[in-house]
Amino acid sequence: METIGLRELNQNPSKAVARVRSGVPILVTDRGVPVLRMVPETQTPDPLRRMLESGDATPPAERGMPDLQPELAPDVESLSDLLLGERERERRR
Structure with a gap:
């Protein structure tokens, strides 16, 4: 910086x-x-990145995406939905 x-x-x-x-x-x-x-x-971090930085989530030990933790994103049914929604918001900027 x-x-x-x-x-x-x-x-x-x-x-x-x-x-x-x-x-x-x-x-x-x-x-x-x-x-x-x-x-x-x-440079606004996505929701998963914010959760990793705040300590609310930890990166997976294995390769691939972790399973969705309902208490971290109660209004999202799957990580795919979360990712697609985030991409759609990025496109509208």
């Missing part, structure tokens, strides 16, 4: 936005203190 100062962001915001669009997250600081994080919108 790149770090830039608030002054640099104010002087050249389009350059910072271009870097973020290219996939580089930027941390903006004010006198060395982090105040803002700019990340590409496409």
Whole structure:
């Protein structure tokens, strides 16, 4: 993650936005203190990734997808449905 100062962001915001669009997250600081994080919108993790990062789920020991845990996604009947729904939302952006 790149770090830039608030002054640099104010002087050249389009350059910072271009870097973020290219996939580089930027941390903006004010006198060395982090105040803002700019990340590409496409880096939003999917539900399974969020569950893995938060510790609500663990990756499978074997290759392949894990079985659905109903308490983690009560409104989803299968992981396939979850994945297809996530892909459909990505296409509509």
